[in-house]
Amino acid sequence: MKHRFRICIWIPAVLAACAPSARFEKSDITGMSWFKGVTHTHARPDETDTTVQAAAKWYKENGYRFLVITDHDTVVFPSVLTDLTDSSFLPIPGEEITAIGGGIDVEISGLNIRRSVPRVTDQSVPAALSRSIASVREQGGVPVFNHPNYQWRLGSMDLAGGNDCSLFELFVGFPGVNNEGDSLHPGMEQAWDSLLTAGKRLYAVASDDAHVYGRFSPDLPNPGRGWVAVQARRLDAAEIMSNLDRGLFYSSTGVEIERIRVSSRRIEIALRDADHSRFVTEFIGPSGRLLRKTGDNPAMYTLSGPETYVRARITNEQGALAWIQPVFVIR
Ligand SMILES: [Zn+2]
Numbered sequence: 288m289k290h291r292f293r294i295c296i297w298i299p300a301v302l303a304a305c306a307p308s309a310r311f312e313k314s315d316i317t318g319m320s321w322f323k324g325v326t327h328t329h330a331r332p333d334e335t336d337t338t339v340q341a342a343a344k345w346y347k348e349n350g351y352r353f354l355v356i357t358d359h360d361t362v363v364f365p366s367v368l369t370d371l372t373d374s375s376f377l378p379i380p381g382e383e384i385t386a387i388g389g390g391i392d393v394e395i396s397g398l399n400i401r402r403s404v405p406r407v408t409d410q411s412v413p414a415a416l417s418r419s420i421a422s423v424r425e426q427g428g429v430p431v432f433n434h435p436n437y438q439w440r441l442g443s444m445d446l447a448g449g450n451d452c453s454l455f456e457l458f459v460g461f462p463g464v465n466n467e468g469d470s471l472h473p474g475m476e477q478a479w480d481s482l483l484t485a486g487k488r489l490y491a492v493a494s495d496d497a498h499v500y501g502r503f504s505p506d507l508p509n510p511g512r513g514w515v516a517v518q519a520r521r522l523d524a525a526e527i528m529s530n531l532d533r534g535l536f537y538s539s540t541g542v543e544i545e546r547i548r549v550s551s552r553r554i555e556i557a558l559r560d561a562d563h564s565r566f567v568t569e570f571i572g573p574s575g576r577l578l579r580k581t582g583d584n585p586a587m588y589t590l591s592g593p594e595t596y597v598r599a600r601i602t603n604e605q606g607a608l609a610w611i612q613p614v615f616v617i618r
Pocket residue numbers: 327328329357383496
């Protein structure tokens with residue numbers, strides 16, 4: 288009996304591992320290139336030490352191709368930045384929106400919106416978030432859950448809920464937002480794996496949430512700490528936002544990626560290596576399990592069978608990181 292029981296549980300596992308139908312989900316990226324941008328930063332003089340013009344100039348001069356200034360409860364429209372807008376640099380309208388549920392304030396970003404979204408007050412955080420997200424979507428905008436671990440709000444934000452929001456901030460450059468958690472609270476990567484393992488499709492953004500441009504120090508919220516690179520055929524707000532929303536991007540604190548190639552059974556990540564730096568790429572699967580760790584460039588991962596998703600984190604010698612969005616497995 289013991290022997291038979293073992294076979295019964297072993298055979299399905301082997302069949303799953305060998306199932307020829309298991310394959311990575313692929314997107315058509317023909318003709319696309321990378322566009323570096325930031326989705327959450329501030330520029331209004333009463334929130335920062337700069338101006339909208341000067342902040343946008345900083346991002347343009349530092350190689351960003353698109354910029355969403357997300358001041359609180361105020362949409363910054365590209366029309367105020369026409370002197371900086373050209374084929375190399377695209378401002379996209381946005382706003383940081385406050386949702387208040389049961390007396391707790393939380394925030395989302397509304398990207399590429401046409402008008403300001405009023406503050407919502409409701410009985411619970413999920414209810415307030417849900418209404419704010421719906422307001423962003425109604426305008427054709429893209430919502431992002433902002434810094435969920437700030438003030439340990441993650442537990443009340445219900446990222447797994449039925450909201451039509453596919454993006455959250457995994458890394459935010461603002462000091463004290465608890466990206467990595469502590470002994471009592473999960474870090475954002477751990478939370479991400481829990482949600483992905485439970486079947487939620489969520490993509491991770493890195494952002495600045497910058498407020499200080501005049502003096503740079505690790506304890507100040509400076510620009511240039513976290514960004515995304517979105518794959519698109521052209522620098523167009525609708526295309527950039529749509530592709531961000533469906534996970535066609537990576538997030539970074541300094542590591543740059545040349546290409547990500549996904550075939551039916553393999554993921555290949557080529558890293559931009561201008562300084563002949565050493566990289567470590569970790570491929571991670573359900574429950575945050577480390578599937579493969581390699582110093583190769585390109586880094587490769589071959590589908591072995593039981594994974595439901597595979598994502599990757601790359602670290603360089605200086606400790607800078609990049610996060611590849613999860614590639615889901617179809618059976
Ligand atoms: Zn902010």
